[in-house]
Structures are given as structure tokens and as C-alpha cells.
Amino acid sequence: MFALVETTEPGPERFRKASSEQLDTAIFAASACVKKIKAGETLHMEGDPAPFFYQIVSGVIKEYNTLEDGRRQITEFYEVGDIFGLTDDQEHLYTAEAVTDSVVRYFPHDSLMRACNSPALSRRLLLLFISRLNRSCERMIMLGRMSASQRVALFLRRLAGEMEDRGEISLPMSRQDIADHLGLTTETVCRSLTELKRKGVIEMPSARRFSVRDPNRLQEVSRVACDSV
Amino acid sequence: MFALVETTEPGPERFRKASSEQLDTAIFAASACVKKIKAGETLHMEGDPAPFFYQIVSGVIKEYNTLEDGRRQITEFYEVGDIFGLTDDQEHLYTAEAVTDSVVRYFPHDSLMRACNSPALSRRLLLLFISRLNRSCERMIMLGRMSASQRVALFLRRLAGEMEDRGEISLPMSRQDIADHLGLTTETVCRSLTELKRKGVIEMPSARRFSVRDPNRLQEVSRVACDSV
């Protein structure tokens, strides 16, 4: 369980959910406990003490910040195998909330520092963080320089890419969540999705499922300026 | 030179340029070489092979991505002591270009992996990366959820905070650079600055220098919605 997994690169993507995300946690396992949480429940809030960090066994967890006026920025959706809740000081900077019913295992915060005694694990951790930084950089480009439809298209592409699926893909998060992740409003997310459906780029049998009908068009939309035709 | 520096925390800031940024590079030093580059010259481009990573001896370096249509997203400005150019595979994902005439020392890429043999250094690296991730998360909030004036105010506050100065602070980068960092246009950056000047929050003796007249107001502007009064 949670073996050191090496996957092949999925293609010429400049940014990708790193294979190193699949981190061997066997070394932590001795001290690991498991916890179930229901959709909508929070694991911890911003400012809470951080005795633990987590790895997802099943489900989806979102990590976000809240501004004074209630606006949120979801920094990441985590899935099976992902590790989150790492912090340098003793408190969490983000709120972690379950998107779906989930199971996580948790590890004492200091086991991370102990992990540094193992060169092999240190390297894995280093690679994990580098890939996280690269992903977060992609986010900056998205948030800083892309149009609404580009953001939505890229988001779908990432989901589809990770799922490695040609069939139907689940969209476990709400429109509000997507909006808070992409720096948009629910209405704008909806309109962008409608646009993609109208053009025949994607299909949505229900609000929380989609499939990519025209991967090239989807890539096109997420790469260049905005809408044509 | 480049001793292990521990600084005290500057205050109740949730995000900050981590003290751990000051990383002991003595262990790399055996293999270190020094390079000078002039303002506007690039150290490396996106896609270049990445035999080295860097630490700044003097000057300011910007790291950015370019989109197909020429738009840029500057992911970070690095200053004295900062380390950059770290990558997991063998090529750089970002372009690094000197903002001012600069001096950098560079280290072979694999010395990073060798560093993992030292538990102490591994811990330092881990903390460095965690603080980088936290900073990049602050960026996401800024880009995703803040107004133009909030972004500019926050940018100035970060500069002022890092400089730890009550007097005049240098603004080494151009308006275009600031815009490309904040996800805005030069014009909007200008207008926001003019606004702050008009309100008496900052003073600008020249386009590339400023001082904070009213730190509280500056904080206020960077925190809540937008302009009042």
C-alpha cells in the first residue's frame, strides 16, 4: 500500500500533476491513523494548530483561504494519494474541507522532519515540492493572464488528463468551488461551460459529469486568446 | 559567507518572505562559480537545459513565463540570498532575466540531490520549499481575488516589509514588470499608484523610488475591498 510508484510521463505537458505526488508513506505508517470525514466537514481551519499532515485514502479535499469579505481562493483540490497540510510553523495557513465523503490518514507533524534523516525520502520530498511549486506557477499564469473560458477549459483539461480517461469524468466539486479555484464567479463558470457545450467541445450528461468530445479544440481554447466561432 | 542565518519573525504576517530563504550554501560552495549579468540579460530561457541552479549575490532577478500571445507572468522577483532555478527534470520551466545588473553564484543541479544526504540541509530545504509554497499561495489569492489597487498596495507592502525600511524604498523593476507580476497592465499599475499618492498613502520622489507615509492606510487598502474616500 502506498508503494513508491513511478509512472510514465503522460505527454509533452509543461506542467503536470507530478508522478512524484505518489509518495511512499510507508516510513510514516507506523504512526499513521485513519479518519473519515463527510462532504462539507472541515479537517482544520486557517490558524488552527497543525499537529498533523494528511494523505488522502479516498475522496476529494479542497484547501482554501478566506478573505475578510468572504471571498475564497481554493488553492488546490487533493485526490487519492495526495499529501497536504504541510506547514513550516505550528499552525495551518489554509482551511481543508471535504468535497466528497473522504478518508484520510494522518501523520504527526514532526515525522516530516524525521523523514529528512532518510536521503531517499528527502529526495522524494524535494521532488514533490518542486512539482507543487511548478503547478502553483501554472495557477499564477492562469489567474493572472487567462480569460474566463481559458481558465475553465484548462481546468477541465487538467481533470481529464489526471483521470486519464476518454469516457465520462466526474466533477465532484460545485460550480462555486470551481469559481473559487479559478478566480471567477459561479455564473461565469456556468456560461463558459455552456459555451463549451454549445461548441461541441464537451458533453455534460449532468451538472457533475462531463466528457471531452474534441480534445484538440479543448486544448486550443485553453491555450490561445479566447473564443472564435 | 552565507552562514546559516536565523532571523526573528517580523510580525503577525500570515505570509512572509521566509527567514529560511537565507539558506546555508556552504555545503555547495566547493563547486560554486560566480557570474555577472547586466540588466535585461537572461540567465536562461524556458525550455533550456538546467545544469545549474543559482543564488543571488547582488541585484534582482525576475523569473517569468511567456504565453503564445506574448503576455508574461512574472512568478517571482528574487533578491540577495535567494535561491532559484530549481527544477525536477533537466530543463527550466521559466525564463530568468536580470532586472538590475546582478551577480549570481551557480551550483550544479545534482548538488541539490546530494544535499539530501545531509539531514540538516534537507530540513532547511524542506522549510525553504514550504515557505515558497506559502508565498505562491498568497499570489494566488492576490491574482484570483484582489482588485487592482489591492494588488498594488500589497506589492508595495511586501517590498517595504522586506526592506524593513521606514525611509525611501527602491523600486528596481519597471511598471511593465510590476504589471506582469500582478496580472495587470502598466496603465492600471500607474493609476493605482497615482491613487495611492493622491490619498497621501505613499510618496514617490521619482518613478523608481517610494516611501510609505501611512502604513496603516496602506495595509487597509491591501486588505479590504477597494477605494473609499
Added chain:
DNA sequence: CGGACTTTTGATTGACATCAAAACGCGTGG
């Protein structure tokens, strides 16, 4: 079936981008 929440569509507004041009700096050469 009814109520509450989520998603979608429509109308309007507003913030920032874009387009355009003036003002300002700054280095070069007369």
C-alpha cells in the same frame, strides 16, 4: 409533493484593458 439548494440564463453595471497621446527622464552628440 414541497422546500431548499444548485445550476443556468438574462439584463445591467463596473473595473480594468485597450487605444491614443502627452509628459517625463536620460543618455548621446552637437
Added chain:
DNA sequence: CCACGCGTTTTGATGTCAATCAAAAGTCCG
């Protein structure tokens, strides 16, 4: 020292994309 040219910064006028406001349609569950 001043005139010139060029790049950067600033201001102004206008346009546009996404936010906001509002309401209808769809979905889930008791």
C-alpha cells in the same frame, strides 16, 4: 550646456469582459 531621440511613465477617452443583480429551471431528499 542644450537639443534631440528614444524609452518609460502618466493621463485621458473608449470599449469589453466578467461581476453583479435578478429570476427561472433543475436536482436532491425528506
